[in-house]
Every structure is written in structure tokens, then in C-alpha cells.
Amino acid sequence: MEDLANYRKILHVDMDAFYASVEQRDDPSLLGKPVVVGGRPNSRGVVSAASYEARKYGIRSAMPVAEAARRCPDAVFLPVNFKKYREVSWQIREIFLTYTPMVEPISLDEAFLDVTGSTRLFGPAEDIALTIKLRIRQELSLTASVGFACNKFLAKLASDLKKPDGFVVVHPDKVQEFLDPLPIERIWGVGEKTAEQLHSHRINTVKDLRSLELKFLTKLFGSLGSQLYQLARGIDDRPVESDRVVKSIGRETTFESDIRDGDFLEKTLLMLAIDVGRSLRKEALRGRTVTLKVRYDDFRTLSRSRTIHRATDLDDVIFQEACSLLSELSLKQPLRLIGVTMSNLTDQHENQISLFEEPRLERENLTKVLDLVKEKYGEKSITRARLL
Known part of the structure; x- marks a missing residue:
């Protein structure tokens, strides 16, 4: 050994x-x-x-x-x-x-x-x-x-x-x-379609996969072929990354029944925005890109994004941008899912100071107080009147 x-x-x-x-x-x-x-x-x-x-x-x-x-x-x-x-x-x-x-x-x-x-x-x-x-x-x-x-x-x-x-x-x-004895489905990157292609060439196990030349695999699967060649031999040089960068923070919900009511959808967006904002603050992050995701009753899924001038972690700003994006979508069909994501993230301390700081600072301080109340007394201890 x-x-x-x-x-x-x-x-x-x-x-x-x-x-x-x-x-x-x-x-x-x-x-x-x-x-x-x-x-x-x-x-x-x-x-x-x-x-x-x-x-x-x-x-x-x-x-x-x-x-x-x-x-x-x-x-x-x-x-x-x-x-x-x-x-x-x-x-x-x-x-x-x-x-x-x-x-x-x-x-x-x-x-x-x-x-x-x-x-x-x-x-x-x-x-x-x-x-x-x-x-x-x-x-x-x-x-x-x-x-x-x-x-x-x-x-x-x-x-x-x-x-x-x-x-x-x-x-x-x-x-x-x-x-070698493991089925090819155990290899990272081998999904249903890739597995079907490999099975059609009588490749069922990792040992079978290892018998294929790199040139053949790259011709068949492109860059994935090179990855399969390496993994079939147990080669993986990726380090453990202890400080993984959070790229986005989002929340979504699937409705019990399809919804087309605008007021109900806005209330749902408010709940999601509050959750996303609080998660951003916990991670000491702010985001500049708001993405709205919707899924219609026929499972058609759309997303719309908007990048704002100043990175934010404030619930109200996230909510307002999400509502604006929702207003641009057709609600002729009811929705079965809606979600909000913040990306293009930055550290809280990297934002440029504005000439009009006072109102924003007041909102930030109020938001911090609300977070502390919820941490101490539970999620339902304080809420927006609109959500009652």
C-alpha cells in the first residue's frame, strides 16, 4: 500500500x-x-x-x-x-x-x-x-x-x-x-442523456469508460469528454476552497394553486424580498442585480433581471425592483411559481458613499432593529402590516 x-x-x-x-x-x-x-x-x-x-x-x-x-x-x-x-x-x-x-x-x-x-x-x-x-x-x-x-x-x-x-x-x-466496477452514472457530469450515449457504445461501467481514448471522448462530448477521461482514472486536482464566494442569494415559492391576482403576487414578492434581504445582511453582502423568476401554469419559465446603480441589502429596494420587473411580464396566464434572486454581490463595506446618506442610513438602522427583534423573539414577532 x-x-x-x-x-x-x-x-x-x-x-x-x-x-x-x-x-x-x-x-x-x-x-x-x-x-x-x-x-x-x-x-x-x-x-x-x-x-x-x-x-x-x-x-x-x-x-x-x-x-x-x-x-x-x-x-x-x-x-x-x-x-x-x-x-x-x-x-x-x-x-x-x-x-x-x-x-x-x-x-x-x-x-x-x-x-x-x-x-x-x-x-x-x-x-x-x-x-x-x-x-x-x-x-x-x-x-x-x-x-x-x-x-x-x-x-x-x-x-x-x-x-x-x-x-x-x-x-x-x-x-x-x-x-472500475461502478456504473458510469456515478461519474460527475454523466446525466441521463450522456449515459444513454455511452450505453449505446456498450459503455456501462467506469472500467468500460476507461477503455475509451481521449480523442474519441472529446469528439463525442467536447470538453466534457476530457473531464470523463480524467475522472475515470480518479484524477481530480481541485482544492478544497474554505472561503467559497457566494454568487447569489435567492428565494422562490410554488403556490398551492395557480395565481394571477396581482396583489397576492406582490405580497408574496414582499415576503421573498424580506427573506433575501435578511440573508444578505447575515452574510454581510449587498447585491446590484435583481432577478425575478416566474413559472406559468403550463410550466413555461421566464426570468427578468435589472442591475441597479447602488448595491443594496434593503428589503424595500429589492421588493420595489422585483415588482417593477413583474409589471413587465404578462399575467394573462396564472403563475405556479415566483422567485427573487440578488446577484452581482459585493461586501457591505465596498459601497461608495452617497451625498444623500441620511434617509438610507435610517432605513438600514430600522432594518437592523427588525432583524434583532426576529432573532430574539422569533420570525412572527414582528411583520409588515401588508402581510397580516
Whole structure:
């Protein structure tokens, strides 16, 4: 076996059925029951998470909630509680940061960790991984699956192989032994259409894929072909990026029934703008580009964007721009979804000072007070009169 000291030591930590597991932990009566997080059974939302008991019925993330209810009428259906999941995610991240500053969150429930420089202080990387798993179980009453390898691609694959509560190590001299039997669908970038093309050439496993020449793959798939060639050999040089730049912050909602009423849509935009503004302030960011997204009842999806002169994190400004964009769209057809996103982000302190600061500063101070009240007394402790 090759000496691990010569390789990067990368962990991929993936929480098991995260949202559903948090709900089962907080309500012990749900333990052992099929739990679906995503909305009421008659809603038009999609499944955000399904407990392992629910997965036995074929229920998966992104499946329509109505389909999940058809497959398992006795399942417990719960709304998504992002505030709770974010808080637990931060608790998990605090555990990660105990062992390395090189943490790259991918979502609320998964992250890459580079523990290459941590072994002198905390011992072998495998011990660090097992300690993290143990602390998550003991301190948060949740389970995580961990993959350990010399790069991100292999660590991610490894973490997914023995869920739940898995731990898989891919040693550098066992990479092809690990990869070759896997179906090609396990490779990043191989979606349904790419898989169909590969199957048509009798390429079903990673070993089959590795038999193809680079020239053939690039002719077939362009730049993706080069990526497939590298990944089939377990090659991935991407570093763990501990300070990933947030490129956009957005929120959207799918209506229970199709909506064409302008006043209702504006109220919804206000709620979304408030949520986006608060998220920007939490991240100490401001945005200059407002994007409105709508989906009509026939599933046609449109988006419209506008870049404003001065970056902002103020709810009212985001709301006003979103409403202006909405007014430019046809509402002859009802909408089933609406969303607001802020992009072109910048640090709060990078904005140019205006000659007319006082009114804006008053609004900023008021917004900060509202944020503090909600943090201390809950989301419903104070709200806009229009939303009552």
C-alpha cells in the first residue's frame, strides 16, 4: 500500500437524510416512521428530504409531494423548516472547524474537509473522520456518512456508497479497484442523456469508460469528454476552497394553486424580498442585480433581471425592483411559481458613499432593529402590516 503521507487527505461528510433526521430527532414519535419533508400531501411542492423508512417506498428528493403521498399514504408529511436546519448545519460546521479551517460547505448537509495539515495535531486522517462522525452522533444525535480519499471526486463517491452512517476509505493504490466496477452514472457530469450515449457504445461501467481514448471522448462530448477521461482514472486536482464566494442569494415559492391576482403576487414578492434581504445582511453582502423568476401554469419559465446603480441589502429596494420587473411580464396566464434572486454581490463595506446618506442610513438602522427583534423573539414577532 502506498504511503498516504504523500497525498492530500480529503473528507466528504454527508449528513444522512438530513432534514428528515432532524425532524425525527426533535420529535421522537416520528422515529421509525416514514417522514417526508416538503409540504402537505395535497400540495404542489416537491420532496426536500425523505427518511430512510420513506425511501423504502421509492420516495426520493425532488419527487412531487403528491407522488410521494400516492406511494406511501401513511407517511408523515412536514413543511420545510430552513431556519432550524441552518442552525443545526452551523453546529455541524463548528465541529468541522475544530479539526481544520479548510472546510468547503456544499449545502446545509454536506461539506468537503482538507485535513492534510491536521494530522500532526489530531492524529491520522481516518481517526479524525471517525471522531467527527462520533461527535455528530453524540452531540447532535444525528448520523453522517464520510468518504476519505486523496481528492474531492473520490471522497464524494466514497461517502455515498454505504449510507446511512457509512465510512469508506479509498487508498491511493486502490483507486481503479474502487472505481472500475461502478456504473458510469456515478461519474460527475454523466446525466441521463450522456449515459444513454455511452450505453449505446456498450459503455456501462467506469472500467468500460476507461477503455475509451481521449480523442474519441472529446469528439463525442467536447470538453466534457476530457473531464470523463480524467475522472475515470480518479484524477481530480481541485482544492478544497474554505472561503467559497457566494454568487447569489435567492428565494422562490410554488403556490398551492395557480395565481394571477396581482396583489397576492406582490405580497408574496414582499415576503421573498424580506427573506433575501435578511440573508444578505447575515452574510454581510449587498447585491446590484435583481432577478425575478416566474413559472406559468403550463410550466413555461421566464426570468427578468435589472442591475441597479447602488448595491443594496434593503428589503424595500429589492421588493420595489422585483415588482417593477413583474409589471413587465404578462399575467394573462396564472403563475405556479415566483422567485427573487440578488446577484452581482459585493461586501457591505465596498459601497461608495452617497451625498444623500441620511434617509438610507435610517432605513438600514430600522432594518437592523427588525432583524434583532426576529432573532430574539422569533420570525412572527414582528411583520409588515401588508402581510397580516
